[in-house]
Amino acid sequence: xxxxxxxxxxxxxxxxxxxxxxxxxxxxxxxxxxxxxxxxxxxxxxxxxxxxxxxxxxxxxxxxxxxxxxxxxxxxxxxxxxxxxxxxxxxxxxxxxxxxxxxxxxxxxxxxxxxxxxxxxxxxxxxxxxxxxxxxxxxxxxxxxxxxxxxxxxxxxxxxxxxxxxxxxxxxxxxxxxxxxxxxxxxxxxxxxxxxxxxxxxxxxxxxxxxxxxxxxxxxxxxxxxxxxxxxxxxxxxxxxxxxxxxxxxxxxxxxx
Amino acid sequence: xxxxxxxxxxxxxxxxxxxxxxxxxxxxxxxxxxxxxxxxxxxxxxxxxxxxxxxxxxxxxxxxxxxxxxxxxxxxxxxxxxxxxxxxxxxxxxxxxxxxxxxxxxxxxxxxxxxxxxxxxxxxxxxxxxxxxxxxxxxxxxxxxxxxxxxxxxxxxxxxxxxxxxxxxxxxxxxxxxxxxxxxxxxxxxxxxxxxxxxxxxxxxxxxxxxxxxxxxxxxxxxxxxxxxxxxxxxxxxx
Amino acid sequence: xxxxxxxxxxxxxxxxxxxxxxxxxxxxxxxxxxxxxxxxxxxxxxxxxxxxxxxxxxxxxxxxxxxxxxxxxxxxxxxxxxxxxxxxxxxxxxxxxxxxxxxxxxxxxxxxxxxxxxxxxxxxxxxxxxxxxxxxxxxxxxxxxxxxxxxxxxxxxxxxxxxxxxxxxxxxxxxxxxxxxxxxxxxxxxxxxxxxxxxxxxxxxxxxxxxxxxxxxxxxxxxxxxxxxxxxxxx
Numbered sequence: 001x002x003x004x005x006x007x008x009x010x011x012x013x014x015x016x017x018x019x020x021x022x023x024x025x026x027x028x029x030x031x032x033x034x035x036x037x038x039x040x041x042x043x044x045x046x047x048x049x050x051x052x053x054x055x056x057x058x059x060x061x062x063x064x065x066x067x068x069x070x071x072x073x074x075x076x077x078x079x080x081x082x083x084x085x086x087x088x089x090x091x092x093x094x095x096x097x098x099x100x101x102x103x104x105x106x107x108x109x110x111x112x113x114x115x116x117x118x119x120x121x122x123x124x125x126x127x128x129x130x131x132x133x134x135x136x137x138x139x140x141x142x143x144x145x146x147x148x149x150x151x152x153x154x155x156x157x158x159x160x161x162x163x164x165x166x167x168x169x170x171x172x173x174x175x176x177x178x179x180x181x182x183x184x185x186x187x188x189x190x191x192x193x194x195x196x197x198x199x200x201x202x203x204x205x206x207x208x209x210x211x212x213x214x215x216x217x218x219x220x221x222x223x224x225x226x227x228x229x230x231x232x233x234x235x236x237x238x239x240x241x242x243x244x245x246x247x248x249x250x251x252x253x254x255x256x257x
Numbered sequence: 258x259x260x261x262x263x264x265x266x267x268x269x270x271x272x273x274x275x276x277x278x279x280x281x282x283x284x285x286x287x288x289x290x291x292x293x294x295x296x297x298x299x300x301x302x303x304x305x306x307x308x309x310x311x312x313x314x315x316x317x318x319x320x321x322x323x324x325x326x327x328x329x330x331x332x333x334x335x336x337x338x339x340x341x342x343x344x345x346x347x348x349x350x351x352x353x354x355x356x357x358x359x360x361x362x363x364x365x366x367x368x369x370x371x372x373x374x375x376x377x378x379x380x381x382x383x384x385x386x387x388x389x390x391x392x393x394x395x396x397x398x399x400x401x402x403x404x405x406x407x408x409x410x411x412x413x414x415x416x417x418x419x420x421x422x423x424x425x426x427x428x429x430x431x432x433x434x435x436x437x438x439x440x441x442x443x444x445x446x447x448x449x450x451x452x453x454x455x456x457x458x459x460x461x462x463x464x465x466x467x468x469x470x471x472x473x474x475x476x477x478x479x480x481x482x483x484x485x486x487x488x489x490x491x492x493x494x495x496x
Numbered sequence: 497x498x499x500x501x502x503x504x505x506x507x508x509x510x511x512x513x514x515x516x517x518x519x520x521x522x523x524x525x526x527x528x529x530x531x532x533x534x535x536x537x538x539x540x541x542x543x544x545x546x547x548x549x550x551x552x553x554x555x556x557x558x559x560x561x562x563x564x565x566x567x568x569x570x571x572x573x574x575x576x577x578x579x580x581x582x583x584x585x586x587x588x589x590x591x592x593x594x595x596x597x598x599x600x601x602x603x604x605x606x607x608x609x610x611x612x613x614x615x616x617x618x619x620x621x622x623x624x625x626x627x628x629x630x631x632x633x634x635x636x637x638x639x640x641x642x643x644x645x646x647x648x649x650x651x652x653x654x655x656x657x658x659x660x661x662x663x664x665x666x667x668x669x670x671x672x673x674x675x676x677x678x679x680x681x682x683x684x685x686x687x688x689x690x691x692x693x694x695x696x697x698x699x700x701x702x703x704x705x706x707x708x709x710x711x712x713x714x715x716x717x718x719x720x721x722x723x724x725x726x727x728x729x730x731x
Contacts, residue, residue, distance in 0.1 A: 308557075309587070
């Protein structure tokens with residue numbers, strides 16, 4: 001159905017330019033803001049071009065998993081609300097929402113960004129649970145990177161609420177921040193024909209062959225990778241895409257300050 | 258009755274709303290959109306339509322359908338996280354929101370079609386359904402929907418014998434006296450009520466006093482909505 | 497009783513706003529009379545022509561009209577014709593008999609004419625009471641579009657993008673060397689020799705869409721094109 005658009009777009013890419021005039025390795029304009037929801041214990045808003053998303057952090061307390069009695073837990077959830085895109089329908093999370101949440105989750109979890117061992121209140125009985133909710137306000141492409149950036153910003157800004165015994169007093173926030181050990185940054189690279197592009201807009205996502213989302217640490221350690229799309233990638237493709245992601249991650253990292 | 262509530266918890270005058278901010282055209286994908294913020298309560302509204310309506314049995318051959326969907330984002334509650342998904346409360350609010358907007362909206366030109374209104378709140382501090390209605394009112398106008406007027410909504414009430422306008426969460430949950438929370442929506446040109454709910458304990462004469470307070474304050478809220486709609490068309494000088 | 501305008505010509509009005517008082521003025525579409533007042537029922541730009549007040553809507557979905565030339569997208573092909581997407585709330589049918597100036601035989605393979613995903617320049621020849629649209633390809637300029645790219649604009653901005661007697665779109669065509677077809681339904685087709693030309697055309701049209709209600713638009717667009725290095729005729 002979108003074959004003709006794909007061919008036309010590839011003509012552009014052959015001349016090193018994209019539909020909106022960007023270069024293949026160029027991100028749209030990025031702006032970030034934290035503490036945007038006073039109801040949350042931590043929050044952030046990220047804009048990449050016309051894509052705008054919010055992330056919120058809420059704390060809960062509960063029992064730890066029996067096999068890790070001294071560790072707190074973390075959960076990432078994405079709600080693709082119809083407000084942000086006419087193609088999203090109301091209802092339980094679609095597979096797209098689930099994949100987005102789980103990929104962002106792995107980037108944070110596998111990098112051990114949040115030191116869950118420091119979320120213990122009483123060993124075997126009470127631990128903190130950190131829940132990160134990801135919401136698009138306007139989806140104009142590349143939710144993977146926008147969500148990952150917003151999640152990290154919200155996590156960095158978040159403060160523990162006061163705890164009275166085993167009851168949380170949400171009205172009183174302490175000055176204590178989450179124990180962080182790493183700051184993963186996520187970059188998504190698309191393959192269209194023979195070309196690799198970063199930060200896709202919706203039109204590009206619709207005609208892609210495949211995508212690779214790569215979460216990286218400051219020292220370029222890879223901590224999560226997800227391939228998407230119905231076309232295969234060769235080992236050479238994958239290596240090239242990881243290299244591109246590694247390069248762009250340096251730029252994105254600036255926004256985590 | 259001796260009025261004990263002499264000074265509002267946040268120092269406002271009794272007939273004063275919290276600070277209001279409004280902006281239109283905030284969601285590019287939508288046919289119309291708006292942001293309405295009153296105090297800390299923040300509501301986004303996006304309008305999609307008129308468009309095809311499925312399932313077909315819901316289609317009305319005489320005019321288009323208006324469908325409202327109110328939702329609080331998980332991190333928007335005053336305390337615990339709000340579990341995602343529709344609740345009985347959000348479904349009821351969606352329903353009364355629809356009825357608050359229907360009387361002004363004219364969808365005669367769009368038989369069998371639907372106009373979807375999505376209201377989402379990233380932050381709340383009481384008065385959320387009213388903020389949602391205000392955002393929806395602007396978003397519908399922004400979408401070019403034919404409307405005989407905008408709709409202004411606010412929660413008025415009585416706190417310990419005193420009529421107040423725009424209750425915040427602390428006032429809603431005031432425990433030292435009787436509280437009545439009365440969210441309303443009004444069509445400014447006719448003064449008619451399109452949303453009216455009451456929660457609490459109140460005598461009829463005080464209830465009517467509260468309705469009067471609402472009628473007095475709504476024009477100010479409408480003025481904010483009008484300004485926001487017109488501001489969208491202010492062109493900044495480009496380089 | 498007063499007889500007066502409450503708003504200036506070319507100002508933006510919102511639903512519920514009083515436009516005029518008295519019986520002197522005639523309300524047009526997008527407004528209604530209530531007692532002594534004429535009140536706006538749409539977000540739009542006021543245009544006063546003598547005793548007639550008009551509102552030019554600044555937004556809103558496309559309302560199909562007989563005679564409109566639009567750009568549609570083939571959604572489906574069946575044995576008797578094509579189902580076409582029109583960027584409105586309503587579906588459109590292009591039946592076999594209207595598919596071409598040539599005669600299409602019964603049983604012919606219709607995908608050879610238009611296939612799913614194709615964009616066509618087509619004309620509305622009928623709109624039913626339920627707003628269902630009948631299209632035809634018989635007529636000058638009606639054809640399948642090959643190559644190029646498609647963008648969407650607000651249908652209410654189409655008149656400004658085309659300009660008086662096509663003056664605006666012609667200016668852009670000459671300056672960017674692109675072929676441009678603007679559908680009344682807000683779908684625009686652009687085909688240039690190279691991507692840069694197409695991109696400038698897109699940016700120019702988006703600029704018109706954003707600033708359509710401000711006076712001096714033609715001059716600003718001319719300046720915009722010049723700044724992008726495009727020669728604009730008539731300078």
